[in-house]
Amino acid sequence: MKPRAEALVRLLAVQAAWTYERMSGIGVGHASAPLLRDLYAKSSPEERRAAVARSAEFFNSHPYLAGVAVGAVVRAERDGVPGAAIVRLRTALSGPLGALGDQLIWAGEVPVLIGLALAATPWLGAWTVLLVVVIHNVLRLWLTSWGLDVGLREGLGVGAALQRSWLPRAAARAQSAAAFAVGLAIPIVGWQVLAGASRQIVAGVIGCTILGVMLALGQQTRERVTGLRFGLGLLLLALIIVGGFR
Amino acid sequence: MTVLVIVGLIAWGVFVAVDLVTMPQGLFSRPLVAATVAGAITGNMTSGLVAGMVLELYALDVLPIGASRYPDYGPAAVAAGAASALVPQELVIGVAGLVGLPLAVIGGYTLHVHRRRNAMSVQRRLARVSAGDARAIWELQRNGLVRDAGRGLVLSVAGVIVALVMSALPWSEYPRATLLNWATAAGGLSAVLGGALRSGGHGARRLWLGAGLAVGLVVVLLQ
Numbered sequence: 001m002k003p004r005a006e007a008l009v010r011l012l013a014v015q016a017a018w019t020y021e022r023m024s025g026i027g028v029g030h031a032s033a034p035l036l037r038d039l040y041a042k043s044s045p046e047e048r049r050a051a052v053a054r055s056a057e058f059f060n061s062h063p064y065l066a067g068v069a070v071g072a073v074v075r076a077e078r079d080g081v082p083g084a085a086i087v088r089l090r091t092a093l094s095g096p097l098g099a100l101g102d103q104l105i106w107a108g109e110v111p112v113l114i115g116l117a118l119a120a121t122p123w124l125g126a127w128t129v130l131l132v133v134v135i136h137n138v139l140r141l142w143l144t145s146w147g148l149d150v151g152l153r154e155g156l157g158v159g160a161a162l163q164r165s166w167l168p169r170a171a172a173r174a175q176s177a178a179a180f181a182v183g184l185a186i187p188i189v190g191w192q193v194l195a196g197a198s199r200q201i202v203a204g205v206i207g208c209t210i211l212g213v214m215l216a217l218g219q220q221t222r223e224r225v226t227g228l229r230f231g232l233g234l235l236l237l238a239l240i241i242v243g244g245f246r
Numbered sequence: 247m248t249v250l251v252i253v254g255l256i257a258w259g260v261f262v263a264v265d266l267v268t269m270p271q272g273l274f275s276r277p278l279v280a281a282t283v284a285g286a287i288t289g290n291m292t293s294g295l296v297a298g299m300v301l302e303l304y305a306l307d308v309l310p311i312g313a314s315r316y317p318d319y320g321p322a323a324v325a326a327g328a329a330s331a332l333v334p335q336e337l338v339i340g341v342a343g344l345v346g347l348p349l350a351v352i353g354g355y356t357l358h359v360h361r362r363r364n365a366m367s368v369q370r371r372l373a374r375v376s377a378g379d380a381r382a383i384w385e386l387q388r389n390g391l392v393r394d395a396g397r398g399l400v401l402s403v404a405g406v407i408v409a410l411v412m413s414a415l416p417w418s419e420y421p422r423a424t425l426l427n428w429a430t431a432a433g434g435l436s437a438v439l440g441g442a443l444r445s446g447g448h449g450a451r452r453l454w455l456g457a458g459l460a461v462g463l464v465v466v467l468l469q
Binding site for chain 2: 012013015016017018019020021022026027029030033035048050051052058063064098102106107110111113114115117118119121125126128129133136137138167172175176177179180181182183184185186188189190191192193194197198201204205208209210211212214215216217222224226227228230231232233234235237238239241242243
C-alpha cells in the first residue's frame with residue numbers, strides 16, 4: 001500500500017489509543033508513521049526516530065481533521081523545519097482543528113443527517129438508516145482525505161490555508177442547518193411515538209416534556225438534570241406505578 | 247432467539263461499540279442505525295427502527311467531544327432494538343427506554359475505564375514511545391482496539407441477556423405497562439428539545455430551530 005493510502009486507513013483509527021493525557025497523540029503518530037518511513041528512508045535511524053517521537057506527542061483535534069495535522073507535520077519534516085517549530089505547529093493546530101471539527105461534524109453534519117433521517121422515517125422507513133450511513137461515510141472519507149492533502153501541500157502555512165478554505169464558513173452554516181433539521185424532526189417523531197395515544201396521555205407527555213425542558217434550561221438545574229437523567233427519572237416513576245398496579 | 251441470532255447481535259454490538267471512538271467512527275453506533283440493524287437481526291426491523299428513533303432523541307442531546315464523559319448509546323441501542331423486537335408491539339417504546347437508557351449509562355462508564363486502561367498501557371511503553379519506537383506505537387493502537395472490542399463484548403453479552411429477560415416477562419399481567427412508553431417518549435422529547443435550545447444559544451440558530459419546529463408541525467398537521 002502506498003504511504004498516503006496507508007496513512008488514510010490509519011486515520012480511521014486515530015483515536016484507538018485515546019487517553020486523557022495524550023488524547024489522540026498516539027493515533028496521530030501511528031497515522032504519520034508510513035509517511036515518515038517513506039520520508040526518512042535514506043536518513044539515519046536517529047533522525048527517523050526523533051520524527052516518530054515528535055509525531056506521537058500530545059495532540060487533540062476532531063478525529064476527522066487529524067489528517068490536516070498529520071500532513072502538515074510530515075510536510076514540515078520534509079521541508080527541514082526544526083523539531084521545536086514542528087512541536088509548536090502541532091500545538092497551534094490542536095485548538096482550531098478541534099473546534100472546527102466539533103462545529104462542523106458533531107454539532108453540524110451529524111445532527112443534520114440524523115434530524116433529517118428521523119423526519120423522513122415515516123415515509124422512507126429503514127431506508128433512512130442506509131442513507132445516513134452511506135452519506136456520512138462518503139463525507140467522512142472525503143474530509144479525511146482532503147485534510148491530509150491540505151496538510152501535505154501547505155506544511156507550516158496550513159493554519160492560514162484553513163482560514164481561507166470553505167471550512168470555517170461551512171462549520172458556522174452546518175450548525176444552523178442542524179438546528180433546523182432537529183427542529184423539523186421533533187414534531188414528526190412526537191407524532192409517530194404518540195400515535196394512538198389518548199388526549200390525556202398526549203397532554204401528560206407534553207407537560208412532562210415542558211418540565212424537562214425547563215429543568216434543562218434552568219440556571220440551577222441545567223448541569224445536574226440532563227435529558228438522560230430526566231428520562232431515567234420518569235422511567236423509574238413509571239416502573240413504580242406499573243409495579244404498584246399489577 | 248436462536249444461537250445464530252445471539253451471535254449476530256453480539257458481533258454487531260462489538261462492532262458498534264468499537265465504532266463510537268476507536269474506529270471507523272462511521273455513525274454505526276448511532277441508536278437509529280444500531281437498533282434498526284439489531285431489530286433486523288432479531289427478526290423485526292420495524293420495532294428496532296422505532297426503538298432507535300426514541301433513543302436517538304436522547305443521543306441528540308450529547309456532543310461526543312474529546313475528554314467529555316458521555317453515555318455510550320451504541321451497544322445499548324443494539325440491546326434495545328433486540329428487546330423491542332421480542333416484546334408486544336404496544337410496548338416497543340417503553341422497553342427501548344427501559345433497556346437502552348441504563349445500558350447507555352453503564353456503557354459511558356466503561357468508556358471512561360477503557361481510557362484509563364489506555365493511559366496505563368501508554369505509561370508502560372512511555373520510554374519506547376519517547377524514543378520514537380514505531381512498533382510501540384503500533385502495539386498501543388492494536389491493544390486499544392482489542393480492549394475496546396472486549397468492552398463491546400461485555401456490553402453486548404449483557405445487553406442480549408437483558409433482551410432475553412425482557413422477552414420472557416409476563417407483560418400481559420401489567421395492564422399499565424404502556425406508561426413506560428410515555429415516560430420514555432417524554433424524556434426523549436425533553437432531552438432533544440432542551441439540548442437544541444441549550445446549544446442554540448440566543449442568535450440565529452434558535453431562529454433556525456424555531457423554523458424547523460414550525461415546518462415539522464405543519465407537516466404533522468397536514469397528515
